[in-house]
Amino acid sequence: xxxxxxxxxxxxxxxxxxxxxxxxxxxxxxxxxxxxxxxxxxxxxxxxxxxxxxxxxxxxxxxxxxxxxxxxxxxxxxxxxxxxxxxxxxxxxxxxxxxxxxxxxxxxxxxxxxxxxxxxxxxxxxxxxxxxxxxxxxxxxxxxxxxxxxxxxxxxxxxxxxxxxxxxxxxxxxxxxxxxxxxxxxxxxxxxxxxxxxxxxxxxxxxxxxxxxxxxxxxxxxxxxxxxxxxxxxxxxxxxxxxxxxxxxxxxxxxxxxxxxxxxxxxxxxxxxxxxxxxxxxxxxxxxxxx
Amino acid sequence: xxxxxxxxxxxxxxxxxxxxxxxxxxxxxxxxxxxxxxxxxxxxxxxxxxxxxxxxxxxxxxxxxxxxxxxxxxxxxxxxxxxxxxxxxxxxxxxxxxxxxxxxxxxxxxxxxxxxxxxxxxxxxxxxxxxxxxxxxxxxxxxxxxxxxxxxxxxxxxxxxxxxxxxxxxxxxxxxxxxxxxxxxxxxxxxxxxxxxxxxxxxxxxxxxxxxxxxxxxxxxxxxxxxxxxxxxxxxxxxxxxxxxxxxxxxxxxxxxxxxxxxxxxxxxx
Numbered sequence: 001x002x003x004x005x006x007x008x009x010x011x012x013x014x015x016x017x018x019x020x021x022x023x024x025x026x027x028x029x030x031x032x033x034x035x036x037x038x039x040x041x042x043x044x045x046x047x048x049x050x051x052x053x054x055x056x057x058x059x060x061x062x063x064x065x066x067x068x069x070x071x072x073x074x075x076x077x078x079x080x081x082x083x084x085x086x087x088x089x090x091x092x093x094x095x096x097x098x099x100x101x102x103x104x105x106x107x108x109x110x111x112x113x114x115x116x117x118x119x120x121x122x123x124x125x126x127x128x129x130x131x132x133x134x135x136x137x138x139x140x141x142x143x144x145x146x147x148x149x150x151x152x153x154x155x156x157x158x159x160x161x162x163x164x165x166x167x168x169x170x171x172x173x174x175x176x177x178x179x180x181x182x183x184x185x186x187x188x189x190x191x192x193x194x195x196x197x198x199x200x201x202x203x204x205x206x207x208x209x210x211x212x213x214x215x216x217x218x219x220x221x222x223x224x225x226x227x228x229x230x231x232x233x234x235x236x237x238x239x240x241x242x243x244x245x246x247x248x249x250x251x252x253x254x255x256x257x258x259x260x261x262x263x264x265x266x267x268x269x270x271x272x273x274x275x276x277x278x279x280x281x282x283x284x285x286x287x288x289x290x291x
Numbered sequence: 292x293x294x295x296x297x298x299x300x301x302x303x304x305x306x307x308x309x310x311x312x313x314x315x316x317x318x319x320x321x322x323x324x325x326x327x328x329x330x331x332x333x334x335x336x337x338x339x340x341x342x343x344x345x346x347x348x349x350x351x352x353x354x355x356x357x358x359x360x361x362x363x364x365x366x367x368x369x370x371x372x373x374x375x376x377x378x379x380x381x382x383x384x385x386x387x388x389x390x391x392x393x394x395x396x397x398x399x400x401x402x403x404x405x406x407x408x409x410x411x412x413x414x415x416x417x418x419x420x421x422x423x424x425x426x427x428x429x430x431x432x433x434x435x436x437x438x439x440x441x442x443x444x445x446x447x448x449x450x451x452x453x454x455x456x457x458x459x460x461x462x463x464x465x466x467x468x469x470x471x472x473x474x475x476x477x478x479x480x481x482x483x484x485x486x487x488x489x490x491x492x493x494x495x496x497x498x499x500x501x502x503x504x505x506x507x508x509x510x511x512x513x514x515x516x517x518x519x520x521x522x523x524x525x526x527x528x529x530x531x532x533x534x535x536x537x538x539x540x541x542x543x544x545x546x547x548x549x550x551x552x553x554x555x556x557x558x559x560x561x
Binding site for chain 1: 298301309312315385386415489496499514519541544
């Protein structure tokens with residue numbers, strides 16, 4: 001039976017570490033909520049209570065609509081694609097084929113690189129004229145595309161960067177899950193005459209469900225959290241076509257110095273994140289469990 | 292026979308995908324090791340050169356940036372290891388009011404990570420005068436919910452009888468923690484340290500906001516300043532700088548490939 005925690009020990013073991021955590025997680029979240037009801041202070045007048053004025057601005061913000069559409073498209077595009085690729089990569093690496101270590105190295109390498117380095121690498125890859133992408137197009141006699149400079153392609157180009165960076169990490173989690181799939185289940189299915197495709201969809205894939213929940217929630221958080229490539233590659237442009245929500249928060253707060261509106265957007269982001277994670281967990285968890 | 296053919300086919304597909312996947316990186320490597328005139332122009336016997344690396348190293352204080360990153364990572368890692376261990380141990384071996392509630396409260400950080408809260412954390416930091424300091428960059432990351440979760444899961448697997456036996460022998464809470472729990476959790480500490488080092492080596496947005504001067508800039512921010520300030524900067528230099536700043540991680544990864552992958556996996560499933 002566990003002992004009661006004495007007061008002095010509690011101060012050292014729990015209170016100090018948790019205070020640090022609360023000060024930079026819960027406090028700022030609540031603080032953002034409070035600040036979203038106040039306007040910005042200037043040198044002449046202190047900030048004053050404005051009620052829901054910031055939220056009215058938020059509802060009428062045309063740029064925000066664009067940013068939300070971008071973010072939705074970005075998440076819906078990158079998360080399933082990265083998960084699908086990760087499962088494919090894990091199957092390849094797990095199959096003990098010749099050249100496995102080369103495959104693993106290549107798939108996992110982008111994960112080790114900082115997003116900022118990935119952004120530089122892809123900036124060069126996409127560069128008009130000089131980049132490999134436009135050279136490949138040139139070889140096939142296709143007209144050059146200004147990947148990052150046109151409103152139609154900038155967001156999709158950013159999505160490729162994100163998938164390239166993330167898929168390798170997710171592959172590792174699937175690799176771990178694949179190695180935990182019991183051999184005898186597959187043997188039994190094989191005896192019953194099931195082919196490899198059937199075995200994958202009826203045995204392996206259902207057993208991967210907990211991993212998929214874990215990966216999907218992580219991918220969602222990352223889709224919100226990681227905007228380094230937007231800052232380096234396009235600055236949200238052209239014409240906001242590649243701006244994501246956190247990038248917009250960054251720009252509003254630290255370029256336009258509008259901290260009140262930044263706080264309002266932070267509240268929006270935290271709420272969204274909570275709701276989405278809950279929905280995702282519920283949807284993926286609702287289906288039957290096999291384990 | 293078909294089995295063999297099948298394997299060759301899948302191996303080819305896998306290697307093709309791997310080659311395709313490596314293409315952007317390899318292109319950057321090509322440019323970094325060649326003179327500017329070869330940067331978009333493949334001649335198989337183009338002379339290799341390290342000139343770009345020397346030039347990039349001279350053009351910006353990268354040595355200082357590296358030092359800053361190392362200091363930052365050391366602060367975060369040491370604080371994480373100590374604080375997360377203490378909290379996890381308290382949850383596993385002590386009884387106190389609101390334990391479940393407190394644990395849920397801590398786990399909120401897994402979802403609402405410090406990056407999401409840059410606006411208010413910046414205000415907090417400027418209020419206490421820590422803008423533009425390395426400690427300021429580290430502050431929001433000193434306690435990690437992920438670390439606490441990971442260590443709690445590990446400590447739960449340590450048999451209580453082992454703990455009780457040590458106490459009967461007269462060992463205090465500190466000694467029990469240090470001599471029983473910590474050694475048993477060694478692989479988890481290693482896994483956590485690897486994940487944490489690569490996360491903080493790569494972190495960009497928060498250090499970008501907090502730092503203004505080169506004296507405190509970590510490598511990622513330094514790289515972005517180098518690659519954007521001078522618009523006329525050559526691609527070969529940018530690519531050399533990019534590789535240079537990530538080289539320690541890449542080399543470490545190639546050497547420890549197996550352990551890295553195994554540890555990432557452990558961090559994932561537990």
